[in-house]
Amino acid sequence: MGKRSSRVNPVIANSFLLTPLTFYLGLGAVLFSLGAIGVLIRKNVIVILMCIELMLNGVNLTFIALGRHFQDLDTHIFTVMIMAVAAAEASIGLAIVVSIFRNFLSTNVADANELRG
Amino acid sequence: MWLIPLIPLLGAAFVWLFCSARPGRHALAGWIATAAALGSFAIALQFFFALPANGEILSPLWHWFTIGGASIEFALRFDRLSALMCLIITGVGSLIHLYAIGYMAEDQSRPRFFSYLNLFLFAMLVLVLGDSLPLMFVGWEGVGLCSYLLIGFWFENPENAKAGQKAFIVNRIGDAGFIIGMFTLLAATGSLTFSELVGGPKLDSWTYELAAFCLFIGAMGKSAQIPLYVWLPDAMAGPTPVSALIHAATMVTAGVYMMARMEFVYSNAPITSTLIMSIGALTAFFAATIALVQNDIKKVLAYSTVSQLGYMFMAMGAGAYSMGMFHVTTHAFFKACLFMGAGSVIIGCHHEQDLRHFGGLWKKMPLTFITYLVATLAIAGIPPLSGFFSKDLILWSVFSDHSYASKVMVFEGLALNQLLWGLGLLTAFLTAFYMTRSLVLTFFGNYRGHAHPHESPWVVTLPLIVLAFLSAGFGYLAGHDFLHYLEHWTRKDLVQIDHHDETYHQLELISIIVAAAGFLLAFLLYAFVPQLVAGLARSFRQIYRLLLNKWWVDEFYEAVIVRPLTFLANLSFAAIDRGAIDGTVNGVGNFVDANGEALRAVHTGRLQQYAAFMFVGLLLLAVVYLLFSGI
Numbered sequence: 001m002g003k004r005s006s007r008v009n010p011v012i013a014n015s016f017l018l019t020p021l022t023f024y025l026g027l028g029a030v031l032f033s034l035g036a037i038g039v040l041i042r043k044n045v046i047v048i049l050m051c052i053e054l055m056l057n058g059v060n061l062t063f064i065a066l067g068r069h070f071q072d073l074d075t076h077i078f079t080v081m082i083m084a085v086a087a088a089e090a091s092i093g094l095a096i097v098v099s100i101f102r103n104f105l106s107t108n109v110a111d112a113n114e115l116r117g
Numbered sequence: 118m119w120l121i122p123l124i125p126l127l128g129a130a131f132v133w134l135f136c137s138a139r140p141g142r143h144a145l146a147g148w149i150a151t152a153a154a155l156g157s158f159a160i161a162l163q164f165f166f167a168l169p170a171n172g173e174i175l176s177p178l179w180h181w182f183t184i185g186g187a188s189i190e191f192a193l194r195f196d197r198l199s200a201l202m203c204l205i206i207t208g209v210g211s212l213i214h215l216y217a218i219g220y221m222a223e224d225q226s227r228p229r230f231f232s233y234l235n236l237f238l239f240a241m242l243v244l245v246l247g248d249s250l251p252l253m254f255v256g257w258e259g260v261g262l263c264s265y266l267l268i269g270f271w272f273e274n275p276e277n278a279k280a281g282q283k284a285f286i287v288n289r290i291g292d293a294g295f296i297i298g299m300f301t302l303l304a305a306t307g308s309l310t311f312s313e314l315v316g317g318p319k320l321d322s323w324t325y326e327l328a329a330f331c332l333f334i335g336a337m338g339k340s341a342q343i344p345l346y347v348w349l350p351d352a353m354a355g356p357t358p359v360s361a362l363i364h365a366a367t368m369v370t371a372g373v374y375m376m377a378r379m380e381f382v383y384s385n386a387p388i389t390s391t392l393i394m395s396i397g398a399l400t401a402f403f404a405a406t407i408a409l410v411q412n413d414i415k416k417v418l419a420y421s422t423v424s425q426l427g428y429m430f431m432a433m434g435a436g437a438y439s440m441g442m443f444h445v446t447t448h449a450f451f452k453a454c455l456f457m458g459a460g461s462v463i464i465g466c467h468h469e470q471d472l473r474h475f476g477g478l479w480k481k482m483p484l485t486f487i488t489y490l491v492a493t494l495a496i497a498g499i500p501p502l503s504g505f506f507s508k509d510l511i512l513w514s515v516f517s518d519h520s521y522a523s524k525v526m527v528f529e530g531l532a533l534n535q536l537l538w539g540l541g542l543l544t545a546f547l548t549a550f551y552m553t554r555s556l557v558l559t560f561f562g563n564y565r566g567h568a569h570p571h572e573s574p575w576v577v578t579l580p581l582i583v584l585a586f587l588s589a590g591f592g593y594l595a596g597h598d599f600l601h602y603l604e605h606w607t608r609k610d611l612v613q614i615d616h617h618d619e620t621y622h623q624l625e626l627i628s629i630i631v632a633a634a635g636f637l638l639a640f641l642l643y644a645f646v647p648q649l650v651a652g653l654a655r656s657f658r659q660i661y662r663l664l665l666n667k668w669w670v671d672e673f674y675e676a677v678i679v680r681p682l683t684f685l686a687n688l689s690f691a692a693i694d695r696g697a698i699d700g701t702v703n704g705v706g707n708f709v710d711a712n713g714e715a716l717r718a719v720h721t722g723r724l725q726q727y728a729a730f731m732f733v734g735l736l737l738l739a740v741v742y743l744l745f746s747g748i
Contacts, residue, residue, distance in 0.1 A: 040729050048725075113722030 024065030031058030045097045045107045049090065056086045118176040118193050120160050121203060122242035128153025129235035137228035147218035150231035154214045154238055158207035165200045172196070175248060175312075187308045194248035194311065197603055201442065202245040202374055205449045209366040210238050212580035216457050217358035219576035220464060224356075230270060234362065237263035241367040245374060249310040250299045253375065257295065257339070260368045261288045267363070268355040280354035287348040291338015298331030302382070315381050322385065329386035332379055333393055340372030340426045343400045347671055349423055353415040357460030360415060364422045365453035370445050373429045377438045384436055387521035391533065394434025394515065394522055398537040398544075401427025403668070405547035409554070410654075410664045413470050414459045417555045421496065422452060424544060428511050431541060435522075435534070437514035439603035444507035446599075451495040451504055451588035454581060455552075458489035461577050462559055467568040472558040474566040481570040484578045486560045488585035493556045495588040497549035498632035503592030509628045510600075512541050513621055542631055549635025557643040 031054055038051030060079045067075030097107065104111045128150050136146040168174065173196035181191040195203070214234060221227050240259025247253040262285075269281025303309055305324045306317045336342070341349040349369065353360055363369060376383055376393075383390055401424045408420035425448050432441030463470055465482050479486040495502035498509065516538040525533040564570070572578070642650050654661045663669070719730075 036732060040725055040732070109724045112724070116720060116722030 021065060021069045025062060028058045028060075028062035028065065031055070031061065033058075043108045043110055045100065045109055046094075048109065049093045049097065052093075053086060053090065056082055118160075118164060118174060118195055118246075119178055121157050121164070121207070122193075122239050122246060124153050124157045124160070125235040125238040125242065129232040129239060132228050132235065133232035137226075137232075143227045146228040146231045147214070147221065150235045151211060151214040151218065153235055154207055154211040157238065157242070158204070158211050161200070161203040161207050164195055165204060168195065168197070168200055177248075181251070184309075185303065185307060187303060187310075189249055189251055189309060191252065192248040192310075193246040195246065198374070198377060198442070199245050201446065201603065202370070203242065205370075205446060206238060206241050206245065206366050209449050209453050209584070210362060212583055213358050213362045213366065213453060213457070215576050216361070216460070216580040217356070219574045220358050220460055221356060222574075230267075230356070233263055233266045233270070234358070237267065237362060237367060241371070244371055248312070250302070251309055253378075254292075254295065254299065257292065257335070257371060257375075260339075260371060261285060261292070264288075264352065264363055264368050267359040268352045270355050270359065274354075277354040280348075280351040283351050284348040287345050288338045291335045291345055294331045294334025294338070296335075298328050298333075298335065301328040301331060311378065320385070325382055325385040326389050329379075329382050329389040330392070332375065332382070333389060336372030336376055336430075337396075338372075339375075340369045340430070341400075341423050342372075342396055342426065342430055343403060346400060346404065346423050347674060350416055350419040350667070353413065353419050357415065357456060357463060360419070361453045361456035361460070364419065364456060365449045369422060369426055370429075370449065373426070373433065373441055373445050376430075376433045377442050380438045383433065383438075390434045390436060390520060391522040391525065392434070394431050394518070394534070394537055397427045397430025397432075397434055398515075398540045399427070400424070401431065401544040402540050402547070403427075405544045405551065406664055407667045408551045409547060410661060412472050414462065414472050414475070414555055414559065415456070415470055417472070417551060418452070418455055418459060421455075421548065421552065422448075424548060425452065425496070427544070428508060428541065431515050431537065432511040435511075435514045435518040436520060437511065439600050440507070440510040440514055442603055443599060444511055447495070447503040447507040447588065447592055450584050450591060451492040451502075454488055454492040454584035454588050455496065457577070457581055457584070458485050458492065461485040461573045461581065462489075462570075464573055464577070465568075465570040466566055469566055469568060472555060475559040475564070476562040476566075477560070477564040478570055479560040481564075482560075482572045484572060485581065488578075488581040489556060489560065491585040492588050493552045494636075495592075497552050497636050498545055498628060499549075499636060500629055501593045502589050504588070505628070505632070506592035508545060509625055512538055512545070512628060513624050515541060516624060517618075517620065542627065545628060546631045546635040549632045550639040553636050553639035554643050557640060561644050562647075 035051045035053070035055030035058060038054065039048050042048055042051060060082055063075040063079045063082075067073065067079075100112050101107055106112075131153075132146045132149050136142040136149065164174065173194060175192060175194055177190045177192040179191050181189045183189070214231070217231070217234065221230055224230060237260060240256050240263055242256070243259060244253050244256025247256055265281045265285040267281075268284050269278045272278045272281070299309065301324065302314065305320050305328070306314060308314060308317060334345075338345045349364075352363060355363075383393075404420045404423035404427065408417050408424065411417045411420060425444070429441045429444050429448070432438070432444060461482065462475065462478060462485060465478070465485070466475065469475070491502070495504040498505045500506075515534055518534045522534040522537070523532045527533055527536050666672075
């Protein structure tokens with residue numbers, strides 16, 4: 001990973017350096033894991049959607065932290081992309097949830113198993 | 118000239134399309150078909166008179182195909198040989214059509230019958246008129262198809278359908294030989310047109326032998342020679358006019374015609390010719406012995422046909438091509454007359470065919486009786502009726518054959534051709550005997566049936582009378598002119614008639630004596646001392662049963678050929694078709710099906726389970742990556 005931005009604000013850089021990278025990565029991992037566990041075990045569709053947001057945020061945080069660490073702006077682009085996708089996903093996901101609810105009168109994912117083989 | 122075969126074809130189509138739709142038109146079918154046959158006859162006659170001496174009329178219609186260097190035209194050839202055949206086919210065929218109107222008067226599917234009959238004529242005319250072997254083969258297969266359709270005409274009875282199939286299958290065996298012979302000639306000369314073949318290069322003798330032999334196998338099938346004759350007697354399952362048509366005018370003569378047409382091959386193949394002569398003689402004798410004891414009047418006639426065809430083959434084998442064709446012609450007259458006479462009796466007795474249930478019919482059906490009598494005398498070889506001349510010529514030509522056969526010594530001083538001549542003479546005796554038997558059993562004595570016999574309508578008797586006249590007079594009137602007429606096509610018979618030859622007259626005398634003896638013996642035995650015949654049958658029970666059951670040939674074929682083939686077919690059906698092919702195809706399906714079934718369990722429709730799989734999978738991938746990426 002090449003260092004393309006040589007001019008870095010020393011204050012921010014310093015304050016960033018005060019906090020170890022591992023802290024951010026750890027927080028990202030915790031967020032991601034919590035989200036993942038939520039997706040796997042919660043039954044309510046809306047909660048599951050929220051847990052997905054949590055996972056995305058964990059990833060975003062990791063990206064930003066690493067970008068800071070390696071002084072690379074590419075990660076920001078990814079992060080913005082993820083946020084856009086997350087917004088789209090949330091709106092479509094909610095629409096799907098609404099129509100699932102109309103069909104099954106339930107927000108429990110276990111009830112929507114019509115695709116069973 | 119293309120009109121000759123075209124008219125029956127159009128007739129067939131017209132009858133089929135126009136007459137079968139409404140029952141009101143059914144009666145019309147026969148008349149239209151007959152008119153088509155007659156029209157064809159008229160045109161053939163016109164061409165016959167327009168035919169230049171030694172000449173031929175060729176009518177190329179279109180280019181058919183090119184095979185190798187040989188270009189095959191769809192061309193018709195009208196020369197003396199095909200002119201003769203055309204006249205027989207359309208002439209006798211017309212009479213048979215007319216007769217069929219009477220015979221089939223009460224049948225429900227007359228349009229079908231008459232369109233088949235016309236189609237039969239068409240196919241046979243193509244066979245005869247075709248200018249090349251492939252075109253001849255088209256007609257060859259056409260008559261095969263039509264015989265199948267017509268023999269199995271009353272297909273509601275499974276026996277009849279089976280007889281049709283038998284005729285078809287046995288003929289296919291012969292056709293394989295025909296095709297091989299055809300390709301042998303193609304490979305050797307690079308052409309298949311008759312004129313090119315005749316004028317083509319001289320081949321080496323083994324090529325001639327091979328081609329002759331293979332073509333002979335084809336003729337064997339069509340013309341019912343040993344060992345492929347078994348279909349012909351069973352062909353009696355069809356309506357009688359069909360039997361008459363198949364036996365007398367069309368199908369069975371195809372083999373003889375083909376050999377006469379390919380005369381330039383056969384005259385160069387002495388060994389095969391000897392074989393043909395032997396098989397012909399054996400067939401003639403063999404079939405005659407069977408005919409001695411048959412009780413179905415049509416079966417007697419069918420075996421008689423096989424036997425007479427044996428004579429024709431003897432002539433072909435001896436190189437007496439025009440004499441063989443002479444016998445074809447006279448045989449067409451008297452055998453058609455006999456078959457239709459038998460048919461007339463069958464109508465009169467309400468579809469009774471068993472000789473044992475006839476008797477004394479001469480008072481009730483005088484016209485039928487007289488014509489049947491004339492034809493019987495003709496086939497028995499009583500002079501001066503036509504059968505005498507043709508049969509006698511054949512026997513004489515076999516006797517004086519100087520080719521290969523005369524060099525094969527069977528016994529001390531007895532050459533093969535002399536032996537075959539003896540066999541032919543014996544057959545002549547048997548022929549006179551069994552024909553007289555059928556005559557006496559049918560028309561003399563007391564009536565033994567339960568119906569009320571009556572004379573047939575004029576459409577039935579008129580053809581009989583015409584044919585009776587022809588079978589009586591044709592030999593005497595046309596005999597030697599006829600041979601001269603034909604020799605221009607066959608160019609040279611290997612045997613030439615010499616009227617000053619002493620043996621010629623001696624042999625003639627012998628034949629007359631033999632025929633008369635057979636006739637008289639049978640007449641005396643069956644008319645006056647029937648008890649004696651029954652006694653003879655009892656005391657020679659073994660032989661009688663052997664003959665009655667046709668030497669058990671059908672049973673022999675059944676055991677030796679049909680059974681093993683059926684077994685093999687079943688085996689390959691089970692092993693190859695079911696096992697290998699179906700197994701592979703179904704196996705693929707079953708494999709996919711079973712795997713799908715197993716994997717169904719995974720598709721629970723539970724989103725979270727799917728997600729869990731995904732995570733586990735990703736985790737595993739990550740672990741693998743970490744382990745193997747060398748970090």
